Amino acid sequence: MTGHRLGPVADIPVGEGRAYTVAGEPVAVFHLRGGDLRAVSAVCPHAGGPLADGQIDGQVVICPLHQHTYDLTTGCSLSGQKDLRVYAAEVTADGEVVVSVP
Amino acid sequence: MRLVVIGNGMAGVRAVEEILARGGGERFDITIFGDEPYGNYNRIMLSEVLAGNEPEDAIFLNGLAWYEENGITLRAGVRVRRVNPFARKVYSDDRGVTRYDKLIIATGSVPYVPDIPGMRVAERGFHQGVFTFRTIDDTRNMLRYAKGHRRAVVIGGGLLGLEAARGLQNHGLDITLVHAGGHLMNQQLDAQAGAVLKRAVERLGIRVELNARTSAVEGTEKVTGIGLADGRSIDCDMVVVAAGIRPNAELARASGLVVERGVVVDDQMRAVDEPDIYAVGECAQHRGKVYGVVAPLWEQARVLADHITGADPAAAYHGSRVATKLKVAGVNVAAMGVAGPEREDDEFVVFAEPSRGTYKSVVVRDGRLIGATLVGDVDKVAFLSQTFDQGLPLPEERVRLLFDLGGPSAETSVAELSDDAQVCNCNGVSKRTLVETVRGGVRSVTGVAAKTRAGKGCGSCRSLVEQIVDWAAGGAAEVDPSANWYVPGVPLAKPELMAEIRARGLKSVSAVFATLAPGGAEDARSKMGLASLLRVMWAEEYVDERDARFINDRVHANIQRDGTFSVVPQMKGGCTTPDQLRRIADVADKYRVPLVKVTGGQRIDLLGVRKEDLPAVWADLGMPSGYAYGKSFRTVKTCVGTDFCRYGLGDSTALGIALESTYQGLEGPGKMKLAVTGCPRNCAEAYVKDVGVVAVEGGRWEIYVGGAAGAHVRKGDLLATVATPEEVVTLTGRFLQYYRENANWLERTYAFVPRVGADHVRAVVVDDAEGIAERLDRDVQAAVAAYRDPWLEGRDPATPGQFRPALPLIEVR
Ligand SMILES: Cc1cc2nc3c(=O)[nH]c(=O)nc-3n(C[C@H](O)[C@H](O)[C@H](O)COP(=O)(O)OP(=O)(O)OC[C@H]3O[C@@H](n4cnc5c(N)ncnc54)[C@H](O)[C@@H]3O)c2cc1C
Ligand code: SF4
Ligand code: FES
Numbered sequence: 001m002t003g004h005r006l007g008p009v010a011d012i013p014v015g016e017g018r019a020y021t022v023a024g025e026p027v028a029v030f031h032l033r034g035g036d037l038r039a040v041s042a043v044c045p046h047a048g049g050p051l052a053d054g055q056i057d058g059q060v061v062i063c064p065l066h067q068h069t070y071d072l073t074t075g076c077s078l079s080g081q082k083d084l085r086v087y088a089a090e091v092t093a094d095g096e097v098v099v100s101v102p
Numbered sequence: 103m104r105l106v107v108i109g110n111g112m113a114g115v116r117a118v119e120e121i122l123a124r125g126g127g128e129r130f131d132i133t134i135f136g137d138e139p140y141g142n143y144n145r146i147m148l149s150e151v152l153a154g155n156e157p158e159d160a161i162f163l164n165g166l167a168w169y170e171e172n173g174i175t176l177r178a179g180v181r182v183r184r185v186n187p188f189a190r191k192v193y194s195d196d197r198g199v200t201r202y203d204k205l206i207i208a209t210g211s212v213p214y215v216p217d218i219p220g221m222r223v224a225e226r227g228f229h230q231g232v233f234t235f236r237t238i239d240d241t242r243n244m245l246r247y248a249k250g251h252r253r254a255v256v257i258g259g260g261l262l263g264l265e266a267a268r269g270l271q272n273h274g275l276d277i278t279l280v281h282a283g284g285h286l287m288n289q290q291l292d293a294q295a296g297a298v299l300k301r302a303v304e305r306l307g308i309r310v311e312l313n314a315r316t317s318a319v320e321g322t323e324k325v326t327g328i329g330l331a332d333g334r335s336i337d338c339d340m341v342v343v344a345a346g347i348r349p350n351a352e353l354a355r356a357s358g359l360v361v362e363r364g365v366v367v368d369d370q371m372r373a374v375d376e377p378d379i380y381a382v383g384e385c386a387q388h389r390g391k392v393y394g395v396v397a398p399l400w401e402q403a404r405v406l407a408d409h410i411t412g413a414d415p416a417a418a419y420h421g422s423r424v425a426t427k428l429k430v431a432g433v434n435v436a437a438m439g440v441a442g443p444e445r446e447d448d449e450f451v452v453f454a455e456p457s458r459g460t461y462k463s464v465v466v467r468d469g470r471l472i473g474a475t476l477v478g479d480v481d482k483v484a485f486l487s488q489t490f491d492q493g494l495p496l497p498e499e500r501v502r503l504l505f506d507l508g509g510p511s512a513e514t515s516v517a518e519l520s521d522d523a524q525v526c527n528c529n530g531v532s533k534r535t536l537v538e539t540v541r542g543g544v545r546s547v548t549g550v551a552a553k554t555r556a557g558k559g560c561g562s563c564r565s566l567v568e569q570i571v572d573w574a575a576g577g578a579a580e581v582d583p584s585a586n587w588y589v590p591g592v593p594l595a596k597p598e599l600m601a602e603i604r605a606r607g608l609k610s611v612s613a614v615f616a617t618l619a620p621g622g623a624e625d626a627r628s629k630m631g632l633a634s635l636l637r638v639m640w641a642e643e644y645v646d647e648r649d650a651r652f653i654n655d656r657v658h659a660n661i662q663r664d665g666t667f668s669v670v671p672q673m674k675g676g677c678t679t680p681d682q683l684r685r686i687a688d689v690a691d692k693y694r695v696p697l698v699k700v701t702g703g704q705r706i707d708l709l710g711v712r713k714e715d716l717p718a719v720w721a722d723l724g725m726p727s728g729y730a731y732g733k734s735f736r737t738v739k740t741c742v743g744t745d746f747c748r749y750g751l752g753d754s755t756a757l758g759i760a761l762e763s764t765y766q767g768l769e770g771p772g773k774m775k776l777a778v779t780g781c782p783r784n785c786a787e788a789y790v791k792d793v794g795v796v797a798v799e800g801g802r803w804e805i806y807v808g809g810a811a812g813a814h815v816r817k818g819d820l821l822a823t824v825a826t827p828e829e830v831v832t833l834t835g836r837f838l839q840y841y842r843e844n845a846n847w848l849e850r851t852y853a854f855v856p857r858v859g860a861d862h863v864r865a866v867v868v869d870d871a872e873g874i875a876e877r878l879d880r881d882v883q884a885a886v887a888a889y890r891d892p893w894l895e896g897r898d899p900a901t902p903g904q905f906r907p908a909l910p911l912i913e914v915r
Contacts, residue, residue: 010902011902012847012903013649013902014649015612015647016649016656016901017908018903019906019907019908019909026214033624034647042908042909043909045202046910047663048664048665049665050907050908051908052908053661053665053908054653055626055629055630055652056626056649057591057624057625061628062626062627064652064653064661065665069626080553095619
């Protein structure tokens with residue numbers, strides 16, 4: 001596991017997601033309203049939609065293109081698509097986003 | 103290979119779906135003709151639409167996008183007149199000639215209307231108060247007519263007649279059901295079962311006249327009643343004829359195909375002597391039989407597809423055993439095979455308890471079940487249909503076929519049902535699929551239905567779906583009462599939700615979740631709907647949270663399939679200038695816009711703009727947002743009106759611009775598209791807009807509301823005729839505000855206006871029957887005042903990374 005620093009958490013508005021490339025992988029990082037972070041693969045398995053542009057709540061992200069839905073913690077599709085990869089994500093004491101890629 | 107399908111109904115489109123599933127999309131260039139001006143819908147569900155239980159939108163099976171995605175040319179609203187099998191050509195009403203290599207005829211049935219005096223008016227078709235029940239248009243016509251009338255007679259006591267009776271009764275009409283037979287549903291039920299059903303129907307307040315032959319429809323201007331052969335008359339204002347159906351095979355007959363009752367087909371569904379013509383569905387006659395329900399169509403469609411694509415050239419259709427499961431007027435009825443004994447040694451086991459509305463019987467021949475009838479209590483239906491379909495051996499104690507005698511309960515019979523058993527015939531869903539869905543974590547019946555589409559057809563399998571879900575969930579299925587909530591995450595219908603929001607002064611989406619959602623939990627699917635509602639309710643006081651917006655509203659452009667966006671500069675009323683055009687052209691060059699297109703709303707669309715380029719594109723354009731995204735006021739299309747047109751009666755362009763300037767950007771439950779046209783020639787298509795304005799003789803303006811010309815086509819209802827453009831602007835705003843406050847989330851005006859009734863809308867908006875006109879005007883003005891050009895955010899982003907790409911991605915160091 002290597003942690004990658006992606007910059008200040010303030011770059012991701014609460015309730016939204018932003019996309020990064022982490023060690024060559026496209027990753028969408030979401031900033032939950034509760035303050036936690038979630039990171040999943042950024043490309044929707046259905047037809048390549050931009051998941052970071054999707055809407056989230058505490059559990060799921062909905063792809064903006066055709067509304068397929070994925071669990072943010074497990075990456076599981078809730079609408080019969082392939083599952084997403086999930087990544088560990090956290091905020092450091094100095095307010096930086098760190099995403100770990102195995 | 104060119105494949106042409108005549109009939110855009112349940113069988114034709116199902117056959118195409120099966121063909122696509124076998125890779126036929128590659129081999130065939132497919133054209134589908136349908137004389138109804140709609141996409142493909144579930145005809146069975148018309149009963150639910152008539153009853154007011156389902157909105158029209160909910161019954162569409164394949165939207166226009168499906169046709170597009172699969173490269174199918176849909177010729178909706180075009181009737182085929184004749185086929186020339188020698189030249190392999192199809193001639194349509196629009197004078198078109200289409201060549202085919204393979205042809206599928208799927209023209210369904212037409213209602214049978216007995217030739218009764220008064221039923222038809224010379225040269226005009228049916229009397230205006232007489233209706234049949236087959237299509238969306240029939241259903242709409244009935245609903246419209248029912249609004250202003252009190253008493254209806256339904257002729258025909260079969261399935262369709264009962265559905266029509268129940269549906270109309272839901273709208274408060276007083277119903278008499280007139281049936282020529284000696285008992286109800288005499289096609290499926292024996293006399294005793296029919297009598298039980300009659301009692302159940304009468305208990306609902308529907309009068310039933312048996313052995314009653316209609317001899318006349320009375321009334322010249324309006325229907326006033328019907329006459330019966332025994333000399334009696336029954337007063338009524340409308341008559342619905344549901345006296346049976348006839349295969350719609352005229353086209354085939356006229357084209358020289360072999361037609362008896364229907365188009366005669368072989369076991370591969372090919373028309374006699376015509377290797378390249380197939381027929382499926384209610385218009386087809388196979389081994390002497392024509393079918394009037396959907397289950398056989400699915401089997402036929404599979405065989406046809408196997409054969410036409412070569413997936414299985416040996417596939418053969420051997421006819422269907424028809425089992426009917428339905429809920430008539432709230433009473434469960436299931437019937438399969440024969441209704442009573444036919445031979446001397448047939449066993450017939452009957453149980454009847456008329457006072458409880460229960461009747462059960464089975465017919466057994468040579469140890470096999472050849473027929474069963476259940477009325478009221480249908481717990482055993484799963485077990486019986488499987489036994490019937492598969493010819494399984496029967497228990498020694500025949501009474502076990504009717505009751506669970508301490509033996510297998512409904513649950514066990516569900517457990518015994520084989521995994522392959524098809525539970526929902528409409529959508530072809532097996533027990534296995536249902537069970538896997540539940541195991542996959544969906545534990546409510548509505549959830550499973552949403553995912554598998556089971557039970558979303560005729561609904562007759564719903565109780566079985568419930569039993570299976572319950573069994574698969576270990577008896578812990580959840581009920582889902584969310585159907586009438588405004589958004590799925592907050593358990594309140596719109597009026598209650600608004601009352602709570604107002605009472606507690608909730609001004610942001612997160613505040614609504616925190617206060618009103620169970621456990622204070624946010625719900626992603628509810629955010630947009632709540633954001634829209636709050637903005638309508640609070641205008642300038644609304645606390646905007648960006649995450650509550652859909653991406654389009656976060657970046658003020660329309661997301662496209664590859665994650666890029668489209669930009670539509672504002673051109674009020676469709677007018678532009680050479681300078682604007684030059685700037686648009688420069689921007690298109692500079693940002694390498696892949697496609698520049700004129701939209702259906704008379705605007706210029708720059709498609710394929712990258713998200714990160716949006717602010718610069720707007721800055722270079724230097725024009726305001728043209729609202730091609732969002733659930734909001736879109737555009738006002740106009741014709742040239744008095745400026746140049748020689749017919750123009752009113753200055754439609756100026757009025758269109760005034761409307762657009764006033765109401766630009768107004769949010770609502772759905773998008774709002776408008777048009778103003780300078781005379782009834784209607785060049786701007788105003789009759790089919792959410793609000794359409796038409797200049798008429800005498801300097802007056804007609805305002806239409808609730809029109810649509812998308813997946814649905816509907817002519818708007820006349821709201822008012824006014825004398826000045828100012829009145830048009832005021833009434834438009836008042837109507838839009840009323841719609842914003844009262845429509846369900848995503849309910850377009852074409853659904854909203856018919857739901858609440860055009861008369862009602864007129865009473866409130868024009869005649870101020872509720873005394874709220876002034877308030878509506880004030881509130882829409884407040885919303886107008888809160889308007890900011892969203893494109894200004896390009897200069898001053900609202901959130902960090904607002905325009906950062908989500909695809910493709912920037913590498914971090
Ligand atoms: C109100 C109602 C309730 C029903 N309830 C049930 C139920 O509960 N269970 C059940 O199993 N069945 C039910 N049915 C029957 C079921 O809907 C039909 O069996 C089924 O729709 C038949 O499919 P089809 O494709 O053969 O015909 P259709 O679905 O009627 O399709 C034929 C299409 O072809 C079009 N067409 C015809 N001629 C031409 C032409 N010349 N050119 C172009 N287009 C043409 C027609 O307009 C129509 O759209 C119900 C029917 C109705 C009307
Ligand atoms: S609608 Fe009438 S006024 Fe407008 S362009 Fe057409 S013909 Fe002319
Ligand atoms: S691409 Fe994500 S839902 Fe279709």
